[in-house]
Amino acid sequence: MITRAQLLAIMPNAAPAVAQYLRPLGEAMQRYAIDRPARQAAFLAQLAHESGQLRRVQENLNYAWDGLRKVFPRHFRSDAEAQAYDRQPERIANRVYANRMLNGDEASGDGWRFRGRGPIQVTGRENYRKAGQALGMGLESDPDRMLDPATGCLAAAWFWHSRGLNTLADADSENGFREITRRINGGFLGLEERVHYWERARQVLGLPDFGPVMAQRLGTVRMPPGTRPVYAPVEEPVPEPVPRARPRPKPKATPKATPKAKASPKRGAKPGRAPVPRPRAKPRPGAKPRPGAKPRPGAKPRPGAKPRKAGPAARKRR
Numbered sequence: 001m002i003t004r005a006q007l008l009a010i011m012p013n014a015a016p017a018v019a020q021y022l023r024p025l026g027e028a029m030q031r032y033a034i035d036r037p038a039r040q041a042a043f044l045a046q047l048a049h050e051s052g053q054l055r056r057v058q059e060n061l062n063y064a065w066d067g068l069r070k071v072f073p074r075h076f077r078s079d080a081e082a083q084a085y086d087r088q089p090e091r092i093a094n095r096v097y098a099n100r101m102l103n104g105d106e107a108s109g110d111g112w113r114f115r116g117r118g119p120i121q122v123t124g125r126e127n128y129r130k131a132g133q134a135l136g137m138g139l140e141s142d143p144d145r146m147l148d149p150a151t152g153c154l155a156a157a158w159f160w161h162s163r164g165l166n167t168l169a170d171a172d173s174e175n176g177f178r179e180i181t182r183r184i185n186g187g188f189l190g191l192e193e194r195v196h197y198w199e200r201a202r203q204v205l206g207l208p209d210f211g212p213v214m215a216q217r218l219g220t221v222r223m224p225p226g227t228r229p230v231y232a233p234v235e236e237p238v239p240e241p242v243p244r245a246r247p248r249p250k251p252k253a254t255p256k257a258t259p260k261a262k263a264s265p266k267r268g269a270k271p272g273r274a275p276v277p278r279p280r281a282k283p284r285p286g287a288k289p290r291p292g293a294k295p296r297p298g299a300k301p302r303p304g305a306k307p308r309k310a311g312p313a314a315r316k317r318r
Contacts, residue, residue: 001026002040009204010044010197011053021054021119024150028157033166037205042169042180043160045198049190051119057152059116059123061089061096071189072096102126114143118152120159120184130162131155159184172207 004022008015029035034043051057065086068076075096076082085092090112097103097111101124104110116123122131125140132139135154139145146152160166163183168176177198181188203209 002029002044006204007044010201011048013055014048014053017054020149021153024153025119027150028153031154032157032161034157034160036170037202037207038172039166039169041198041201041205041207042165042177043157044201045177045194046160046180046184047119047156048197048201049194050116050121050184054119057118057147059093059121061092061115062087063089063092068092097124100124102129117143117146118155120156122146122155122159127159131158134158134162 002022002025004018007018007022007025014021029040029043034040047054063071063086065076065079065082068082068085069079072092076085085095093115094106094109094111097115098106098108101114103114103125110125114123114125114128122128128143128146129140131137135151135158137145137151139151139155146155165180165183168180168183170176177195178188178191181191181194199209
């Protein structure tokens with residue numbers, strides 16, 4: 001069961017209405033199994049936005065013409081068309097809710113008769129009829145009965161349950177909360193404020209805090225006057241892009257010339273110097289020629305030397 005302190009921590013401006021709504025709200029949440037922190041946080045956040053922290057339980061359609069162009073662009077396609085409905089809430093309701101949710105046309109007056117009421121702003125003949133059938137009340141025949149705190153809270157919890165929003169709340173994720181907003185609002189009107197209340201409810205009910213991350217993605221959080229934000233978007237400086245130097249074209253590789261092999265120096269030659277030819281040694285006086293050796297061309301026979309017969313090895317060579 002939600003406590004008075006928790007409700008006021010989530011909706012600080014709801015002090016005048018807490019005495020009327022605390023008990024009926026707790027009983028309605030218990031009846032429709034809105035009894036887990038994740039479900040309660042999402043449910044109370046949506047109620048805080050839809051009802052202006054339980055201070056506006058009947059839809060206010062007193063729009064200026066420029067507001068109509070922003071909020072209902074599909075129904076008011078030009079400035080002249082919107083200016084004809086400027087500050088006329090009954091005509092505005094009959095136009096924007098005509099031929100929807102079992103309402104009649106604009107002339108039927110159903111749009112104004114079944115405008116949003118209760119903490120979650122139940123809207124349209126179809127929803128009044130189904131809520132009355134579920135709760136055993138004649139809400140279609142007596143729409144103002146929705147303004148009673150007990151009836152309004154039961155209708156809000158019934159609407160939440162009928163759209164399967166407990167399952168989405170159990171996911172406890174940003175995408176789940178966005179889808180909850182779409183099923184209640186039909187779009188994402190006021191998403192920033194809804195997220196703010198959701199994060200506040202999460203803190204009060206002991207759920208993890210990841211609001212600042214969402215605030216950065218969703219932009220500036222706009223709150224009603226007198227409500228102090230729990231967090232503010234963190235603005236981080238965006239680093240300037242560093243200009244990249246263009247890569248220089250690589251020079252084409254030229255094939256290297258194969259170095260010529262240097263001639264190996266002759267044995268006995270000193271490195272770095274040209275080899276010097278050795279002079280032929282002169283035969284020593286009295287030396288005998290080798291057996292089978294041929295006389296050198298131009299060599300004179302030694303005086304007194306006898307020719308020798310060639311040996312078997314010399315004969316083979318011949």
